[in-house]
Amino acid sequence: MSRRSAGSGRAMALSGLRVLELAGLAPAPLCGMILADFGAHVVRVDRAPRSAVGTDVQGRGKRSLALDLKRPPGAAALRRLCGRADVLIEPFRHGVMEKLGLGPEVLLHENPRLIYARLTGFGQTGKYAKSAGHDINYMALSGVLSKLGRKGENPYAPLNLLADFAGGGVMCALGIIIALYERTISGKGQVVDASMVEGLAYLSSFLWKSQNLGLWNRPRGENLLDSGAPFYETYKTSDGKFMAVGAIEPQFYDQLIKGLGLDSNKLPSQLSFSDWPEMKKKFASIFAQKTQSEWCNIFDGTDACVTPVLSFDDAPLHQHNKQRSSFIKNDQEEISPRPAPLLSRTPAVPSFKRDPFIGEHTEEILLEYGFTQQEIAKLYSDKVIESNKLKANL
Numbered sequence: 216m217s218r219r220s221a222g223s224g225r226a227m228a229l230s231g232l233r234v235l236e237l238a239g240l241a242p243a244p245l246c247g248m249i250l251a252d253f254g255a256h257v258v259r260v261d262r263a264p265r266s267a268v269g270t271d272v273q274g275r276g277k278r279s280l281a282l283d284l285k286r287p288p289g290a291a292a293l294r295r296l297c298g299r300a301d302v303l304i305e306p307f308r309h310g311v312m313e314k315l316g317l318g319p320e321v322l323l324h325e326n327p328r329l330i331y332a333r334l335t336g337f338g339q340t341g342k343y344a345k346s347a348g349h350d351i352n353y354m355a356l357s358g359v360l361s362k363l364g365r366k367g368e369n370p371y372a373p374l375n376l377l378a379d380f381a382g383g384g385v386m387c388a389l390g391i392i393i394a395l396y397e398r399t400i401s402g403k404g405q406v407v408d409a410s411m412v413e414g415l416a417y418l419s420s421f422l423w424k425s426q427n428l429g430l431w432n433r434p435r436g437e438n439l440l441d442s443g444a445p446f447y448e449t450y451k452t453s454d455g456k457f458m459a460v461g462a463i464e465p466q467f468y469d470q471l472i473k474g475l476g477l478d479s480n481k482l483p484s485q486l487s488f489s490d491w492p493e494m495k496k497k498f499a500s501i502f503a504q505k506t507q508s509e510w511c512n513i514f515d516g517t518d519a520c521v522t523p524v525l526s527f528d529d530a531p532l533h534q535h536n537k538q539r540s541s542f543i544k545n546d547q548e549e550i551s552p553r554p555a556p557l558l559s560r561t562p563a564v565p566s567f568k569r570d571p572f573i574g575e576h577t578e579e580i581l582l583e584y585g586f587t588q589q590e591i592a593k594l595y596s597d598k599v600i601e602s603n604k605l606k607a608n609l
């Protein structure tokens with residue numbers, strides 16, 4: 216397969232890599248989208264019979280094949296596809312793939328170079344391996360949720376960003392890339408058991424390993440980085456917006472104090488924990504006196520570590536983000552973040568096309584993977600695959 220991405224004419228880091236992503240909820244689609252953004256040929260294997268509308272909003276750069284895995288010819292078709300693929304991403308709880316006869320021992324036996332990535336909440340073993348769950352449950356089990364939240368309040372889940380996406384989708388992508396690198400040496404594939412509980416726990420290594428520094432020994436919401444400190448907080452401005460303050464180091468804290476028009480000689484020391492609640496009130500009353508844009512005028516260009524809290528409407532329009540083209544607009548005028556990180560020679564070139572409809576590329580994918588027209592016709596007549604050309608052409 217070409218080392219160049221279709222349409223862009225620029226080489227991408229993962230060009231030529233064949234990925235099969237079994238359609239799942241949120242984390243696996245992100246994992247597949249990252250690989251697609253960096254040039255992999257990602258096929259999303261959707262369910263047949265298909266539902267009216269897909270739930271994957273992270274289908275950028277992917278193609279869709281609608282295949283009924285519950286029927287033996289459908290499972291057999293996936294086995295054949297895996298025979299020619301580099302990576303399989305499966306997002307089901309443990310046991311589902313085995314029940315379909317598509318477990319790793321089968322697929323790796325048929326293609327020993329396959330990277331078989333299993334992205335689950337609880338992993339492949341252990342008491343919860345077969346239990347349903349969502350981001351908040353995985354965060355809870357990792358220990359991390361217990362650290363999140365404000366003083367006196369219950370633990371608080373910051374959307375489904377941490378377990379689903381950081382500990383799940385991104386960690387799984389990392390596992391895949393590590394296994395692909397290792398395959399260049401051994402020639403062998405392997406299973407990546409990407410548990411979101413463990414992915415997030417690993418991501419929180421700093422919290423675990425800094426416990427002896429005394430950073431976290433007060434209750435939730437009363438520590439340095441968990442909204443306890445006045446200099447690591449958000450503050451409301453006079454126009455109802457917010458500023459984010461992260462002035463940890465003394466030299467940066469000094470600049471914060473200066474920008475707020477305060478005299479450091481008349482204030483308690485920065486790390487006087489008992490004064491933190493009062494200092495917060497003081498900072499809050501000062502921030503409430505000016506608009507967000509007025510505070511930006513004061514703090515932009517300083518090292519006070521004070522930035523505006525931007526809405527989704529405002530973030531793409533902020534001068535800094537515009538200067539780096541940090542957000543992109545696709546052919547449907549939808550705005551989303553540009554893939555990161557930026558690689559200097561082979562950056563990601565995200566697709567600007569709309570996401571695929573379920574089953575939009577069924578036939579072309581099967582042909583590409585070596586199925587004959589007769590075999591495809593049989594799969595159609597057996598109702599094992601579906602095509603969605605009509606809708607795609609509307």
Ligand SMILES: C[C@H](CCC[C@@H](C)[C@H]1CC[C@H]2[C@@H]3[C@H](O)C[C@@H]4C[C@H](O)CC[C@]4(C)[C@H]3C[C@H](O)[C@]12C)C(=O)SCCNC(=O)CCNC(=O)[C@H](O)C(C)(C)COP(=O)(O)OP(=O)(O)OC[C@H]1O[C@@H](n2cnc3c(N)ncnc32)[C@H](O)[C@@H]1OP(=O)(O)O
Nearest residue numbers: 240261262268270283284285307308335336347348349350
């Ligand atoms: C917090 C997040 C979740 C957020 C998701 C939201 C973004 C979306 C949730 C609901 C969506 C809305 C809803 O669908 C209604 C609208 C629909 C419309 O189309 C769009 C708008 C909607 C409003 C829509 C909008 C959004 O999309 C939603 C709001 C998370 O935490 S996500 C992380 C979840 N956890 C995991 O991924 C860990 C691993 N997976 C699991 O543990 C389980 O999969 C899970 C998630 C617990 C689900 O369990 P379930 O019983 O449903 O599945 P499994 O046990 O894994 O088995 C899968 C079965 O499906 C069969 N199968 C799979 N593929 C095929 C195929 N191609 N052909 C045939 N059959 C297939 C497979 O064989 C299994 O069958 P069995 O059960 O019989 O073994």
